[in-house]
Amino acid sequence: MKHKVEMSWLGNLAYETDMDGHKMITDAGTEVGGEDRGFRPKKLMLTALAGCTGIDMALILKKMRVDVKDIKVSVEGELTEEQPSYYKNMHIVFEFFGTDLPHKKIERAVKLSEEEYCGVSALYKQAIPVTSEIIYHEE
Structure with a gap:
């Protein structure tokens, strides 16, 4: 394709x-x-990563029957100072909102996205470090 x-x-x-x-x-x-x-075209690279892994999260959690109130995905990239300027690393923050969130299942969903499903992440990781963290907001 x-x-x-x-x-x-x-x-x-x-x-x-x-x-x-x-x-x-x-x-x-x-x-x-x-x-x-x-x-800005360069910032769309961050958007592509957030969108790709965000879609994965929604699909995987739905299959796991995990109920979350909200998911926020943010991606920060650090640019080089020399030209051409490009991202030398990216960091993803996954935020999950809800009551009695099943941490193990959520961590598994993040890992599956990062290691098996998100093609944007797979491509970026061939060129730069991509790290992540999970933040829980439990009501």
Whole structure:
């Protein structure tokens, strides 16, 4: 299977794509000459990781019949100072909200996502360290 994304130039530094019926604009910030009309391409790498592992979490926990009130996934990436600037590491924080959360099952779900299911994580780990932590918010 192959995926293809096509970007159309909107002028200056902005581009637009239609991905599976959803429009998205990328642009640079005003500090570098962009017009701040859309997402920063590099930060979309963090979004891709959070989204990929987040989908895994929801699917795995559903199969395990684990009831959580909410899940938050945040990803922080540290950029190199030299050009081209790229992420030299990423750190994922999984936050689970609910009552009587089954920690062992949640930890298993995180491990399955990290080691078997999330293709974005698998690719990134070939190039940089990707770490994670779990935070529980129990009511």
